[in-house]
Amino acid sequence: MPEEPSKRHQLLFVDDDLTFLATLTGLLKQISHANWGFRTASNHSQALEQLKAQHVDIVVLDIEMPVMDGIEFLRLLAPTYPGLRVVMLSSRLDENARKTSMDLGAALYLEKPTTPEGFKAVFAALDLLVTAGPKSGFRGVMQVGLQDVLQMECLSRKSSILAVSTGARRGEIYVCDGAIVHAESGQLQGEMALYGLLGLSGGEFTLQPYVEPARRSISGQYEFLLMEAARLRDETGPGSPHSNGHSRALRAALSETSTPTDACGVGIEEALLC
Numbered sequence: 726m727p728e729e730p731s732k733r734h735q736l737l738f739v740d741d742d743l744t745f746l747a748t749l750t751g752l753l754k755q756i757s758h759a760n761w762g763f764r765t766a767s768n769h770s771q772a773l774e775q776l777k778a779q780h781v782d783i784v785v786l787d788i789e790m791p792v793m794d795g796i797e798f799l800r801l802l803a804p805t806y807p808g809l810r811v812v813m814l815s816s817r818l819d820e821n822a823r824k825t826s827m828d829l830g831a832a833l834y835l836e837k838p839t840t841p842e843g844f845k846a847v848f849a850a851l852d853l854l855v856t857a858g859p860k861s862g863f864r865g866v867m868q869v870g871l872q873d874v875l876q877m878e879c880l881s882r883k884s885s886i887l888a889v890s891t892g893a894r895r896g897e898i899y900v901c902d903g904a905i906v907h908a909e910s911g912q913l914q915g916e917m918a919l920y921g922l923l924g925l926s927g928g929e930f931t932l933q934p935y936v937e938p939a940r941r942s943i944s945g946q947y948e949f950l951l952m953e954a955a956r957l958r959d960e961t962g963p964g965s966p967h968s969n970g971h972s973r974a975l976r977a978a979l980s981e982t983s984t985p986t987d988a989c990g991v992g993i994e995e996a997l998l999c
Contacts, residue, residue, distance in 0.1 A: 727813065736762065796826060812834075818931060889910075
C-alpha cells in the first residue's frame with residue numbers, strides 16, 4: 726500500500742496479520758500527528774516491491790510469518806539493502822531470536838504491542854530511531870550493572886519496567902517518570918525486593934513498557950535507594966567485616982531457603998548494646 730511521499734518519515738510495516746497492521750498504522754498515525762508516512766506489506770514479496778518503489782527510513786518486520794519468517798527476510802535484506810534500519814516485532818520475547826536479529830543487523834527487537842501503553846512504547850522507540858538518523862549513535866553489546874541501567878532510566882525521567890532474571894529468580898523494578906515506585910521478586914515487594922535484585926551478581930534484564938503496579942511500595946529518592954543498595958551489597962558480601970543485623974536479615978530473606986512474605990518484614994536476629 727503506497728503512502729504520501731511528502732511525509733517527513735517513511736516507514737514500511739511487514740506483517741501477515743492485516744488486522745494488526747491496520748490497528749498499528751492507524752494508532753501510530755494518530756500519535757505521530759500524521760507526520761509519518763506508512764507503507765504496508767503482508768509478505769516478503771510485497772515488501773520487496775515496496776522497497777523498490779520508494780525509499781523508506783525504517784522497516785518494521787514481524788518475526789512470525791509464513792513462507793519466509795522475519796529473521797530469514799532480515800537475512801535477505803541485510804546484503805541487498807545495506808544500511809537499511811530494521812526493527813523486529815515479536816509476540817513473544819525470545820532471547821535466541823533477539824540475539825540472531827541483532828547479529829544480522831536489526832536496530833531494535835521489540836515486543837508486539839497489545840495495549841495502548843504498548844503502542845505508545847513502540848512509537849517512542851521508533852521516534853527515537855527515526856530522529857537519530859541512520860549514521861548517529863553506536864551499536865554493540867555491553868555488560869552493565871542493574872544500578873547503571875536504573876540510573877540511566879531515572880536520569881532520563883523515563884517510565885519503564887526493568888524485568889530481571891537469573892536462574893530460577895525473577896523480578897521487576899518499576900520506574901515512573903524517573904522515580905523508582907515499586908519492586909517485586911517472588912514473595913518480596915518494596916525496598917527489600919529492590920535491594921535483593923540489585924544485589925544479584927549476574928543475569929539478564931529487559932526494559933518493558935510501563936504499566937502501573939497494583940500498589941506503589943517505594944517512595945524514596947532514587948539516589949538514596951541506589952546508594953543504600955550498594956551499601957547493603959558490600960555488607961552482605963562474602964567475608965564482609967561490617968555485616969550487621971539488617972544486612973544479615975536481607976541476606977537470609979534473599980536466600981533460596983527463605984520464604985519472606987513482605988518487603989517490610991525485616992527480622993531482628995540479634996541486638997548489640999554499646
